[in-house]
Amino acid sequence: MGNLKVAKAHIRAENERIILDAAEAIFARHGFRGSTMQMIADQANLPKANVHYYFASKKELYRRVVEQIFGIWLQAANSFEQSDNPAEALRRYIEQKMEISRLRKNGSKVWANEVINGAPIIQDFLENQLTEWTDGRIEMIQKWIDDKKIRPINPRWLLYMIWATTQHYADFTHQVETLNAAEPLSKEQWEDATETVFQIIWAGLVPKSGT
Amino acid sequence: MGNLKVAKAHIRAENERIILDAAEAIFARHGFRGSTMQMIADQANLPKANVHYYFASKKELYRRVVEQIFGIWLQAANSFEQSDNPAEALRRYIEQKMEISRLRKNGSKVWANEVINGAPIIQDFLENQLTEWTDGRIEMIQKWIDDKKIRPINPRWLLYMIWATTQHYADFTHQVETLNAAEPLSKEQWEDATETVFQIIWAGLVPKSGT
DNA sequence: GTCTATATTTCGATAGAC
């Protein structure tokens, strides 16, 4: 009896994972309304009714996908804390964000799609978790400024700049690859792009030596 | 007879304009598949059948909207040419891009949506016009580097950085406003953000005085 | 050129046999 329960729970966990991965890919490519349960089922190699068996509605499935992405974002964001040295903290954060853009393109695209459309489904994430996290990071950056470790700039615009620049490589992959002779960026290009993003931002933050 | 033709042409031009504006707003908010001809008709204050009278299909209407946006982008991009001084040229370009983000949010969002989804409808723009324009601008920036006017960085990543940072304020308006206590950015905030973007990028490009 | 009514297709969701 106990074994049966465990086996069934295992099947459920595995199928949910397969469907979530399939849904992320489809939602990233076609948006919420552009994606059909049939497409997701095909991507997962399951009959459409099975998808409905595990996720009651398309909306619930979508929300689970977005939740998953948001978790990864917040987790990476913690790297911000790990150093009191602004150069180190920013380098680590930019590197992590670029790494997520490289490895989790679909997640980033679903998020972008959702925000562009006014976040009809995940507004609560923006209002609660993201607002809290952002306010905390702004305080940290402001402290760096007060300590004259970086130039006085508005910390908020700096954060947006890092988000925009790093996520661009995930959200606009298709444009980036088209402009790269229809080829994905090579390992060297990813490293070079990451280094350039960090270098420009950091050089733009260093306090003027003469001041 | 001639007058009648002119009058009808006028009616057509005006109605097409009304429908295009309505469609841009709806497509920006709901994406291609999320938008219905009924929504567009309501936004334009016209019966649905009239929209079909002027635009044979939803796809044709969408393509016209994206074409319009792309024209505005390319036009603004010319400001890049107007100065041989990198600081001036970059400042003007960033200011223009931020101005478009402020005034033409919907256009930018439709474009972003389209690229995220793999540009199924406007791939030819990416392959032709955008590739040409980008290659030309990369040459210009490379010349600045050769002339030691700016530090040696990969010009392509610099362009992407400018695009990403400026368009973020249009595409992610909803997130930016949620993080701004649900208020649109004030005139002062727009100016401050623009200045910060330019300052960080430019300071990150100036050649080291000691080298 | 305008607009009501409707044909046709597609999709989300469920029933019910296995």
Added chain:
DNA sequence: GTCTATCGAAATATAGAC
């Protein structure tokens, strides 16, 4: 837990009167 068949609700597009 799986899967076929199908319902009911939209949505695109068009026919045809004005």
